[in-house]
Amino acid sequence: MKYTGGLLIFVLLGLLQASAQATIIPLWPKDKIPKQIASDDKETHVQGEDLLRISKVQEPTIEVFLPSKKNANGQAMLIFPGGGYQILAYDWEGTDIAKFLNSKGIAGIVVKYRLPSSVSQTDSHLVPLIDAQRAMRLVRNKAKDFNIEADKIGAMGFSAGGHLVATLGTHFNEQVYDAIDDIDKENSRPDFIALGYAAISFKNRSSSKASQKESSEHKSKPFIGEYFSIEKAVTEETPPTFLFHAGNDPGVPVENSLRFFQALKNKNVPATMHIYPTGGHGFSLARDNVHLRGWTERLFEWMESLE
Template sequence: MNKKYVLILALSFFMVFKGMTQDIIIPIWPEKKIPNRIESNEKEEHKRNGILRISKVQEPTIEVYLPAKSNATKDAVLIFPGGGYGILAYDWEGTDIAKFLNGKGIAGIVVKYRLPSSKSQKDKHNVPLIDAQRALRLVRSKAESFHIDANKIGILGFSAGGHLASTLGTHFDEKVYEPIDEVDKESARPDFMALGYPVISFGNMTHGGSKKNLIGENPKPEMVDYFSNEKQVTENTPPTFLFHATDDTAVPVENSLLFYQALKDKGVLATMHIYPKGGHGFSLARNDDHLRGWTERMFEWIQSLN
């Protein structure tokens, strides 16, 4: 067998293998139809220093990881990475989570949502929610091709991504953009949501950076109330799973406590796990035997909903 043939065979094998394992990246919006967008010279940035940090997102996408059909539960989870509405901790609280979900037969879908930018957007405070609503509708519209159940689509958000997830869970039926195609006829209501050390309130217990980045330094009181999601819970808010560490000094645990109480008051199915230690931003917590149990508790909870 000559060297040229061996090289071609090896390259072909690599391409097939890569094609079998590659994730799917889909733009959330059709080209040149991104709501609230302002044309500018701002460029998207990707920086890796232990964690892949994406900032100045220009074209939002969903990155889809599907389990093998024989393992699939037909559940799907859209994942919103955190980063204080300034960056996205894209692998740490995004793609790593999606791959982990695949191991449980759940489709993991990472949302690369736009971050508030006065340079690239008008009414920037609405932009993350606009992208979140569209992402949920897009996934629901593709349920058949993704081999998922259109009525088993949940969301999972971490930190500021938890704020966005809880905003979607409480503002899913509000019109924040003009419909542009058939996708926008789909419901934007998640069937369930999980929130990890989430920013919930923009009151005294908030994370200052997330609040400032989304609604500015001196927001009007009605804007603060609108994005304090413990005040926006209704009987139609999706069932919710919360997990948080008591010693979180970045986003106080009271955020989860406030949201749990609001859910309870409205009769919404809610489960909460508060851990004594873990700090903030622990993701899968693979190095902590106790804390990493949140993943199994979440899987058990999702199964209980079915």
Template sequence: MKKLIFLTVFAMSVNVFSQDTIIPLWPKDKIPNHVVSDEKEEHVIEDILRISKVQEPTIEVYLPSKKNATGQAMVIFPGGGYRILAYDWEGVDIAKFLNSKGIAGIVVKYRLPSVVSQTNQEDVPLIDAQRALRLVRSKAEAFNIDPNKIGAMGFSAGGHLASTLGTHFDEKVYTPIDEADKLSARPDFLTLCYPVITFNQSSTHKGSQNNLLGNNPKPGAVERFSNEKQVSANTPPTFLLHATDDTSVPVENSLVFYKALVENNVPAALHVFPTGGHGFALGLQDPYLRTWPELLFGWMESLK
């Protein structure tokens, strides 16, 4: 009997103090722009977890202890060129690191554009991004976060998606389905790490552009998703991070977004490291590059 009581109490404690929860973004039969098909989600684990062909998008929630919580949260969009999601490298690992600073980390497994399982596939990542921000905001009390301190963070193509959310948060791209969709999708701040920003330029990451818009984009699509052209005074304060020697997504992407922010009087911080290449995530292998999270935390503390 004592053993049974111990096991019951232990199980309850694990349930109460579990730090991660996976929540569907949408009710299964109400996923916008979804087409029933034979396409299946794929998970490949090598040095990192790569997820492709996402069919049922989710958020995975990592929370700090209540005693350490700052009330801030970061909704995280992993990169992967709109072809795959570098899910742990630029998602789960980042969320856990944020937890160490008292910040909630919410990783979004968003849908990647597909001509097989979606209609108007260029809108689908933004649809999931808006929903993710709204859903997190709707659960602020349950997550022990401030609904006015929720940021969006993205890496590479995930940075493009986060910057799209930051410049298209009030664009109607899906029909509301519940109370969460009545809330604002505007992030309170943005963190863009070696982001794809601009399309149809010499500095464009062609893979991201082609995967999102196709080889023959619809009229106006290139302009619409060149996010430096969509910045306004209502774009959230933004922290930008890049490496000068990034040959995949040139640093000019961050520079043009920073310039647009300054021109619109949006508070912005830009940190360009001399080396690091592309896709360095936390940059833990480099003693200089790995200092960037501390710059981010200091900037977050400065936000009003």
């Protein structure tokens, strides 16, 4: 009898753990990934001591983390990890963020987007934006399934992922791929965006060198550098924006956020910005820094103000 009871508890715990697992959904139907070409590239996942690095993404997906229905507030945030458009810091700036958002009743949806590669793609400079638009449309299409409200879906990105979110927030109306199904009829504009130590400009000294190198071919195609200098693409339709950055960031200078904030202000787009004196680059949740980690509470307060 004791054995039976122990077995029952074990089975129940297993079921609970299984139900808590995130759901992974492909962005595209098989063999219909835009701009994809056959190559020898293989998607790589490397789990280091500090973070999970994903590179050479071949099958873009969303990984959906949902709060309990009782705690859910109807908001969702698509999360785009950074990594200089070379890798994705998938847990550090992705799944860890999603789980943290869940604690506030917000659905966290991590986007594993493709990285520019002349080997695996045509028009590789557009591929991250293509995946970002599709991810927003897919989540909006499945809003009822995810217990979220279709007009309360935001996007958040870190470093190069922040640049991609800023690109999505300014180029959401542009047709960068041919529609393949009903999902592509959905609006790809985020209802709000949050940018963490984001690269913004490719046309000045405050740009991130890594992002410049990997996300565009602007040296050989100058128009691409212009297109992805996002402070020049802000319009009145750019979503309300939350920015946070460290003043001593050596990787992506704080001037990137300052310039984007000014561009938003010039177009009367609601914007909130928090600049912290120290923190460097890539601090994620900053749980070891009492002052810096406050950005998370400021984000939640700002999201509540959007209601």
